[in-house]
Amino acid sequence: MPSSPFSSAQAVRESVAARLKEIRRDANLTMQDLADRCGWNKAKTSRIEAAKTTPSDTDIRSWCTACDTEEQAADLIASSRSADSMYVEWRRMQRTGLRRLQQANVPLYERTRLFRVYCSRVMPGLLQTESYAHALLTLIADFRGLPNDVTEAAAARVDRSHVIRDGLHRVVLLVEEDVLTHRIGSNSVMADQLGHLLTSMSYPAVSLGIIPRTAPRVMWGPETFTMFDDQRVHVELLAAKVTVTTPTEVGVYKRAFARLAKMAVYGPPARTLISGALDALD
Numbered sequence: 001m002p003s004s005p006f007s008s009a010q011a012v013r014e015s016v017a018a019r020l021k022e023i024r025r026d027a028n029l030t031m032q033d034l035a036d037r038c039g040w041n042k043a044k045t046s047r048i049e050a051a052k053t054t055p056s057d058t059d060i061r062s063w064c065t066a067c068d069t070e071e072q073a074a075d076l077i078a079s080s081r082s083a084d085s086m087y088v089e090w091r092r093m094q095r096t097g098l099r100r101l102q103q104a105n106v107p108l109y110e111r112t113r114l115f116r117v118y119c120s121r122v123m124p125g126l127l128q129t130e131s132y133a134h135a136l137l138t139l140i141a142d143f144r145g146l147p148n149d150v151t152e153a154a155a156a157r158v159d160r161s162h163v164i165r166d167g168l169h170r171v172v173l174l175v176e177e178d179v180l181t182h183r184i185g186s187n188s189v190m191a192d193q194l195g196h197l198l199t200s201m202s203y204p205a206v207s208l209g210i211i212p213r214t215a216p217r218v219m220w221g222p223e224t225f226t227m228f229d230d231q232r233v234h235v236e237l238l239a240a241k242v243t244v245t246t247p248t249e250v251g252v253y254k255r256a257f258a259r260l261a262k263m264a265v266y267g268p269p270a271r272t273l274i275s276g277a278l279d280a281l282d
Helices: 009-026 031-038 042-049 057-066 070-084 099-104 106-111 130-144 150-164 187-200 247-263 267-279
Strands: 087-089 114-119 170-176 206-211 225-228 232-236 240-244
Touching (some): 009 042, 031 057, 099 106, 114 247, 187 206, 232 247
Antiparallel strands (some): 114 225, 225 232
16 A cells, blocks of 8 residues: 555545545435436446546546535546646656756746745755755765766756746745755855855845744744645655645645744845854855
């Protein structure tokens, strides 16, 4: 059995199937009753509930209409659609190197109007300098045994970050204070990176909050995640990237981000923390 709901696409399909079965039972309908209302064979109902047949969007809408639960259709459709893409191992995405992965997300970055980013260990990709990105991607490529295209990948990551300066996007970032002192690369690399954070704070589109180590926690530090508008969340795990598109689950990350934001400091207090980390490099 999968150890988590993200461990395989099949786990997601089974979850959708189980929810559909619960909806039918809560409506006091037999498999035959539901099949009659939907205009299909009873065997189709059985196959869907056993997760042997993936329901189409139309199937899910018909199912929910038959059970008077139309309000649940959107979540179920989103879950079903994401089954094949919500959990993707990094080794699968990065098997040809890191540059292509950086470039593959450019259309998503271009169409997103509001980014919300939380980072607990490394600098947000949107604010990384090329030297910092190079140092970090070198570690990743070495750990995962990937083809060495780090120089090209670092350049592509920085190029992708033009969205923080073009006036078409809003970027809200929350960073744990430990990120400021978590050494990636040499002192010179870190100095340039911390200096870039200070510069980035002056960009009109950027809001940068630092969560101090001493802040009373109203939310534990979850995994690094990026929200793209209110439509999608990318969650970075050690072994894989999880893509969340189900509205209720996106809402969980939106609520978590709001709580994390309450612990952060901004403006001069944030600059003081960054400057302190910069001074500590000497």
